[in-house]
Amino acid sequence: MAIKKLNDYNIANKKILVRADLNVPIENGNISDNSRLISAIPTIKTIQSLGGITILISHFGRPDGLHKEEFSLKQVVPELEKLLNFPVKFSSELIGINVLKKIDKLIAGEILLLENTRFFVEEEMNDESFSKELSKLGDIFCNDAFSSSHRAHASTVGVSKLLPNCAGHLMKKEIDTLENVLKKPQKPLTAVVGGAKISTKLNLLLNLIKKVDYLVIGGGMANTFLFSNGLEIGKSLCEKKLKETAQRIILEANKNKCKIILPHDVVVASEFAANANFSIKNVRDIDNSDMILDIGPSTCDKINEIFSISKTLIWNGPMGAFELKPFDKGTINTSVCASKLTRNGKLISVAGGGDTVSALKKSKADKDFTYISLAGGAFLEWMEGKNLPGVECLL
Numbered sequence: 001m002a003i004k005k006l007n008d009y010n011i012a013n014k015k016i017l018v019r020a021d022l023n024v025p026i027e028n029g030n031i032s033d034n035s036r037l038i039s040a041i042p043t044i045k046t047i048q049s050l051g052g053i054t055i056l057i058s059h060f061g062r063p064d065g066l067h068k069e070e071f072s073l074k075q076v077v078p079e080l081e082k083l084l085n086f087p088v089k090f091s092s093e094l095i096g097i098n099v100l101k102k103i104d105k106l107i108a109g110e111i112l113l114l115e116n117t118r119f120f121v122e123e124e125m126n127d128e129s130f131s132k133e134l135s136k137l138g139d140i141f142c143n144d145a146f147s148s149s150h151r152a153h154a155s156t157v158g159v160s161k162l163l164p165n166c167a168g169h170l171m172k173k174e175i176d177t178l179e180n181v182l183k184k185p186q187k188p189l190t191a192v193v194g195g196a197k198i199s200t201k202l203n204l205l206l207n208l209i210k211k212v213d214y215l216v217i218g219g220g221m222a223n224t225f226l227f228s229n230g231l232e233i234g235k236s237l238c239e240k241k242l243k244e245t246a247q248r249i250i251l252e253a254n255k256n257k258c259k260i261i262l263p264h265d266v267v268v269a270s271e272f273a274a275n276a277n278f279s280i281k282n283v284r285d286i287d288n289s290d291m292i293l294d295i296g297p298s299t300c301d302k303i304n305e306i307f308s309i310s311k312t313l314i315w316n317g318p319m320g321a322f323e324l325k326p327f328d329k330g331t332i333n334t335s336v337c338a339s340k341l342t343r344n345g346k347l348i349s350v351a352g353g354g355d356t357v358s359a360l361k362k363s364k365a366d367k368d369f370t371y372i373s374l375a376g377g378a379f380l381e382w383m384e385g386k387n388l389p390g391v392e393c394l395l
């Protein structure tokens, strides 16, 4: 069964309960990145154009089930209004008679944002009676929060079972894109996995080696693979206990005809600090005072060569300690190459998860990538091959 869209319903004058992800970062009282609000706009505009009423709900930060003003969604109202060029009403209550009265007064096209779903412990418990209260807020439930769909919460899963449901634009776009790259990709398919540790990305690696033609491993996690191959890695970040696991991944990859690409040259320094003295070394020449902080230029060339023969690319995690100059070079060099190939129509490139988005933004490569997913954990779980409860419940 296919997931329904807004257009599959006659929504004129209907109240559409939209679960969005408005969880934007706040620094010194200001929104430091409004990307998630921008992504929420198309669904709201569609509801307006179809004559529906938008009732918006979302989580915001981690208030741990308590009403804490610093986690009030009221803070996003001015920016939402600016992006929509339309007034957004706000209710400091999420459920109950007062909210229902407010909703009853709304007319077609109007937008009401309700307070943080995580002000209730029942939200993360996917509590049945709380879900029932949420279901009273609308006639149709529209889930537009792919980024929250890896958790079965009341505002994603619970309520979806109590109302006719559908996926919003962002949810649909994420599902379509991720299905295209992982389930029916244009081959050769390459995955780049970087970042700090293997332990947090074990399931991801195990799933990818079954699907991809090339698996590029960079960042701190590459050190564990180099160590497991018997190489000296000095003071570098390394999960020595996962030596056997790394070997098993290499073995499984071979069985699946997935070629693993590890760095053959690296940038080393004696300390984890910006502008630390550095040198470029072959991975066979590392000594015990060295700390590997980035992939080297020759490895970048090799990775870029693989990109040029690939049709599809999935990217998660930086190639080095990209927050510290000059150890951002490997990530910048390779992501710029991927973005150029994408711009020239030669590559479909999708990135997401954790630090990946900020790493790609740093190189400005994000602009040309085919798709950048803002769904951190949900993106990773999808890539691990898991079924996401927030998506399953819409089927």
Ligand code: AMP
Residues within 6 Å of the ligand: 194, 195, 196, 197, 200, 218, 219, 220, 221, 237, 292, 293, 294, 316, 317, 318, 319, 320, 321, 322, 323, 354, 355, 356
């Ligand atoms: P993750 O959240 O697992 O994607 O990891 C991202 C983090 O990995 C970033 O903060 C990077 O600084 C860090 N990282 C990447 N490469 C290295 C490395 N060679 N040594 C230490 N940290 C690294």
